[in-house]
Amino acid sequence: MIGKLTEDKVKAGKQAINELYNTGYYGRPRADILELTLVEAAYLLYKKKLEISSDGITIGFEDFFIQASKRQRFFELKYIVYKDLRERGYYVQPSVTDFRVYPRGGHPGKTQAKMFVYVRSERIPMHLKDLLLPHAAAVNVRKQMVLAIVDEESDITYYEVRKADIKGYMDTTIPIDKAFNATLLEDRVIVWDRSSSSMLYENYFYGKPLDDERLQLSLVESAHLLVQSILTIKDGKTGELLDTQGFSKIASSIDPDFKRKYSTYVDLRNRALVPKTGFKFGTHFRVYSTAGSSGHSSHSEYLVHAIDHDHKFILSVMSRAVRLANTVRKQMLYSVGTDGYIEYIDIGRIKM
C-alpha cells in the first residue's frame, strides 16, 4: 500500500481505510481517502505497513524522516511520543493538542478519548499559562491533561496536571486573653516567654524551640500571628512595636518572596493544614494535614511552592521537584494566586 506525501499530510487510497483505519485506527477517512499525519505515516513506514511516495518517487525511512522534520516543528519529539504510546497499546489520534489518547480497550468510534497529551522538549521553558489554559480546555471536555516531556536522550516522562483541593484537620483559632510578646532579630522572631512559646509550638505547631523556654518563629508564621493580634512584635533594633504593614515591609526586604509565600501560608492555615518550611526539599513549604503530639507530625503530605502568574517552569527543575517529592512520598503542588484566591496545581508523574 502506498501513501502520497502532500504538504504536511500523507494520503492513501480506499484500501488503506480498510487495512489501516478499520484495524488499527490510523489516520482519518475522508470519503475514499485515508489522511495520515506525518507522525502516523512515519510510524507505519517503520512498521512496514505503508510505503510513501514523494513526487512520484518511493522514499525510504531516512528520507521521509528528514522531509517530515523539515515540514513540521518538533516532528521527532512527536514521533517519539507517538511511537511510545502506540507501543504501549494505546490508540492515538491527532488533536488540537498534540494527541488524543483512547483508554485501554477503547478506540475511535467506540469510546471517547481519555487524555489530551502535550509533547514538550525539556529544553523549552513552559509558561504557567501554557499549563493552565490547556488544563481548563481538557477539564471542560472531561479529559485528563498529560504532559509528555522528552529529554535530550529522547526519554519520555509523562506528567498528569490537575487542580488539587487540599484540606487538613488542624485547629485554626488560637484562644488567647492577651497577645504574646516577641522580638524581631535580623531575620527571625523570638517569643521569650515559656508558656506562650509552648502553647504556640505544642498545640499549633508554630515555630521551633530556641531552647526549653523560647520559641523562634519564621517571618510568615510571625506575620500570620501578628495579623490575628496573637503576637506583638518589637523591632530588636529600635525597640518599637511593629504594625502589620511595618513588619511586612521589613520581611519583604529580607525575603523577596515573602508576600507570595505569605498568601499561600495563610491559605494553607485556613485550610486547616500546617505549613512548615520546605527548605530541605528546595520548596517553600512542606505541609502536614495535622500536628501530632508535641507539635511533631511524622509525615508531611505535600510540598508546596508558591509561584507567580508569570512563572516560567524550567522543566528540568520541575522534574527534579516532582521526582524528589515522589521519592519522599509527598505530592508536589504549585500554588498560584488567582483572582484573590489560591489554587493548587498538582503535577504528578504517571506511568502510561
Next chain:
Amino acid sequence: MIGKLTEDKVKAGKQAINELYNTGYYGRPRADILELTLVEAAYLLYKKKLEISSDGITIGFEDFFIQASKRQRFFELKYIVYKDLRERGYYVQPSVTDFRVYPRGGHPGKTQAKMFVYVRSERIPMHLKDLLLPHAAAVNVRKQMVLAIVDEESDITYYEVRKADIKGYMDTTIPIDKAFNATLLEDRVIVWDRSSSSMLYENYFYGKPLDDERLQLSLVESAHLLVQSILTIKDGKTGELLDTQGFSKIASSIDPDFKRKYSTYVDLRNRALVPKTGFKFGTHFRVYSTAGSSGHSSHSEYLVHAIDHDHKFILSVMSRAVRLANTVRKQMLYSVGTDGYIEYIDIGRIKM
C-alpha cells in the same frame, strides 16, 4: 560568676578560666581574663553558668540576646549552630571561619581541631568562590570544610565540601574503519545504519535507540563522536556536512549550556565514565562507572551539574539537588572548569 559585656566580647575573671575554660573549653584565657565571644556568653547564660553585666547592670537572656544581635551580624544563626554543636558533645572554638570544631574525645590543648564550620543563612546565595577559597584554606591545614546552613525555621543542615576524583571502567577508544553517517534533525542527531547504531549503543552506551535499527544521539554525544571523527553529521536542513565548529555553533544555539556541558562530558568520558542525561534528576548528567550488558547499567553513581566560575548557589536549590541525589543513592557533584581542567566538587549532607 559574672562576665562584662565589652563591645563584641564578654570578659570574665580568673575564676572563669578554672570553671569555664578548664572544664568545658569555653573562651580563650588571656592572662587573668577569660575572653568569651557573644555566642559563647549567650550559651553560658542560657546554661546558667554565667551572669552578664552591661554598664554595671546585670542583664537577662532576652536583653543580652537583643544586644548581641545588634553587635554581631548573623548572631542568632551562629548561636543556633554553636548551641547545636555543643549539645552534640563537640568542643567548639571561634576561628577565622565561624567555628573550629574538635573531634569527639578531643579538645583544645589536646588535639587539633577537625573541622572548619561555616554558618550560612539559606536565604543568602553563595558564590562558588566562597566555597572554593575556604575549602582550599581548610584542606591546606588538613581540616574538613563543613557548611552549616540554617533555614527559616532554624533547622540546621550540615554539608561537607570536598573535591572528588572520580574514575570509571569504560573503554574510551572506539575502533572504526570508516566514520558512521548521521543527520542533525532539529535538536538531536540520528544514526541511520543498524550496525553503527548497535555498536555505539551496545558497546559504548552512546545514545538511545529510535527503534531496532536507528540510534538517537544527544548534542554532547554527537559532538564528542564528531571531534573524534567517528561520526560525520549532515545538517538535515541543508544536506551539508557539518564540521566541529559548525556543529558546536548550532548546538549552542539550541542549548545555551552546550559548551559547559560538553567540556564536562568529554572530561567524564576521558575518565572512563559514562555520562547520560540527568534530566529526570534536574541535573546535566547522571554518570555510570561502566556500562552493563546491552548498554544498560543498573545504577548510576553520580549526578553531575556543570557550573561556571561565577556560579551562585541558591541554597534551597542546592539542598534539593543534594537531597534528591541522596534519596536515589547517588553522589551530587558540581563540575567546574579551572585552568583548562575540570574539577568535581562534592557537596554531601553529613550527620554531625
